[in-house]
Amino acid sequence: MKTAVRYYTQTGNTKKLADAIAAELGVEAKSIDTPLEEDVDVLFLCNSVYWAGVDGKVKQFLKSPGARIGQLVNVSTAALIESTYAQMKKLTAGAGIPLSDKEFHCKGSFKALHKGKPDEADLAAVKRFAREIAG
Ligand SMILES: Cc1cc2nc3c(=O)[nH]c(=O)nc-3n(C[C@H](O)[C@H](O)[C@H](O)COP(=O)(O)O)c2cc1C
Numbered sequence: 001m002k003t004a005v006r007y008y009t010q011t012g013n014t015k016k017l018a019d020a021i022a023a024e025l026g027v028e029a030k031s032i033d034t035p036l037e038e039d040v041d042v043l044f045l046c047n048s049v050y051w052a053g054v055d056g057k058v059k060q061f062l063k064s065p066g067a068r069i070g071q072l073v074n075v076s077t078a079a080l081i082e083s084t085y086a087q088m089k090k091l092t093a094g095a096g097i098p099l100s101d102k103e104f105h106c107k108g109s110f111k112a113l114h115k116g117k118p119d120e121a122d123l124a125a126v127k128r129f130a131r132e133i134a135g
Pocket residue numbers: 008009010011012013014015048049050051052053077078079080081107108109110
């Protein structure tokens with residue numbers, strides 16, 4: 001199974017998840033500034049929420065990912081909301097990209113909230129999640 005990992009981060013939290021997934025799967029986590037170089041079966045898209053919305057750069061990436069995505073798996077951090085899945089569902093539907101019903105979410109530190117998150121336990125959990133998806 002061909003997999004890839006892309007992330008968007010402003011303060012580094014989401015990149016931690018992306019790097020953990022990539023290490024588990026033996027691929028490189030790249031920022032969404034790097035379009036996909038080849039078609040993939042599964043894309044782990046690691047993202048977050050800023051003032052209630054997914055960043056415009058993530059929306060732009062979904063419109064033009066660079067290659068065909070068999071299935072997108074949403075991976076997110078946030079301080080308050082439980083997931084970016086609902087937003088991602090609309091965005092992927094608009095872009096014609098199949099979205100997996102499986103997702104990973106954990107808290108991300110923000111100002112005084114959730115210090116140290118994602119933590120080691122989150123990174124271990126996202127690695128298990130990636131392994132389950134990738135088989
Ligand atoms: C400018 C800014 C705005 C944010 N707005 C929200 C928000 O509306 N809802 C929420 O749940 N978290 C919000 N957060 C918290 C982030 O979603 C959380 O810190 C996340 O882990 C950031 O990921 P990153 O470090 O990969 O950028 C905000 C963080 C920043 C920096």
